[in-house]
Amino acid sequence: MNDEGSSGRNWHQQLLERLRRSKISRRLRYHRLFMTGLILFTSVLIMAIFAALLAPHLPNQNNFRYRLGAPNHIFLLGTDGFGRDVLSRVIYGARVSLRIGVMVVVMTGVLGTLIGAVAGSVRVLDNVIMRVMDGLMAFPAILLAIALAATLGASETNVVIALTIAYTPRTARIVRASVLVVRELEYVQAALAVGASYLRVLFRHILANSMAPLIVQLTFIFAVSVLAEAVLSFIGVGPPPPTPTWGNIIADGRNYIREAPWVCLTPGIAISVTVLGLNLLGDGLRDVLDPRVKVER
């Protein structure tokens, strides 16, 4: 009898869960802006994955005879100061941007969840942790990231570390806020009352139900990371040359803006398309998953 009852509830819960999931994916599919974002972002993703197939030239191949060449049928978007093909460099640049973006999303997601879970669960630590987070958030994120990246040394890893330190306080705050709400809900209290350990309840119930606002926030952090990585590369503290990044192609093109404006133009468009796609995805996810979250940057 007991067994039957519990399996009955399980079946019921599973059905509800499946209904909820299908509703979310259906609502996303009918969200026009979300789908636009998905298309934009997927195109950039494909560009990054198949860079070697799509790029008409090698990104670091110098052709000194064609320095600062205007767009033509061989170099569709022109060449830069070393005679390198701008189109190929922009295509390869997508790899760096997306790699850094994904790493920052994973790191801020994991660290933010851990810090937020501890702050939301252990009352004694809450105040200390959150004041440290407030303190970090008082530094303008981009300035903090530039200072950290430059101090640690210009490399892709250090850009990821710098951006993770700059943006983790934002994810930690979001997770803590949801944990504080969810832990008071009846099913959490019930799970604790039947004797489940707090850690199990934390991971299986509290965190699992705090993910919606975090996912929305992480989409925006992805967008902001792509912008920030471009700024860091532009300033000269990003991945070192000759690795093409959108930011350092623009920084390079800035020196020839009079003679060869095309060098600056394309990478900026690539950044905008990527960030626009991610912002649309984030807006769509927020509309569907969690209409109450505010935009926080």
Add this chain to the structure above:
Amino acid sequence: MTRYFIYRLLSAFPILAIVSLASFLFIFLVPGDPAAELAGPGATKDEVARIRSQLGLDAPIHAQMFGYYRRLFRGDLGRSILLNRSVTDAILERAPVTLSLTGIALGISLTLAIILGVVAAVRQNTWVDQSAMTVALLGLSVPDFWVGLVMIYTFAVLLGWLPTGGYVELSKGIWPWLRSMTMPALALAITQLGLLARMTRATMLEVLNQDYVRTARAKGVPERTVIDKHALSNALIPMVTVMGLIVGILLGGAVVIEQVFALPGVGRLIIGAILRRDYPVIQGGLFLTATIFVFVNLAVDILYAFLDPRIRYER
């Protein structure tokens, strides 16, 4: 109100403590010897030792920390090694440039954002709303430094209307000053414009659904007055809360925009210091921008409590 004021004032102190500690500890993040990094590869042992004592790194850490806080309480942010002058003086000298830039940018973005947001909310779900929100979303998505470069190419290189960069002091006349500030301020305004316009639209929509707006319409108040007086003035109050956030973004954005337009502001000073490893300037610059941010947010919270009495009684 007094109780809230005191509570809010006190809560700023732990954050300032963290900010100052983080700025102090920053130099310990440097891999290897900061003095040798600053001195450069060609430096002799004596030069490195001299810089180490100038940075105070030859003292034990508790003595360094004690000295740091003693100076900080006197308003002394240390001495720049490369400029050989006080960090406070170097920052104050460049502050007018950054203040003009951020001030004008804030003015532009607020004006445009309120217009866009109100128009979008009043004509909700029409093409007007959609185009206004597309503009806002594009503003959030384009890199501001790149927009700056596109503007330089268009208005300075191609058309020759504005200078490519550089700063003209206000004392040299208001027109040349404005000419030097137009493009940087516009480029810097773009990100905030997107954020603020979306925010205005959302709060306006909320207010337009309130009972008192319906009452105003029902008693025959002209629609224009309803929008301007009843709705907008109430929608602007929550906007005060994002001002703190906006100031943070402006301070960060100014750093990059000053770099693009060769403006001799605080941001350019800090970037120069970061690239040349002038640690006292980096530490002082980080501390100062964060402190400004904390105090702006303090002012915002108190102003908000003053405008909206409900906040005061919540705690």
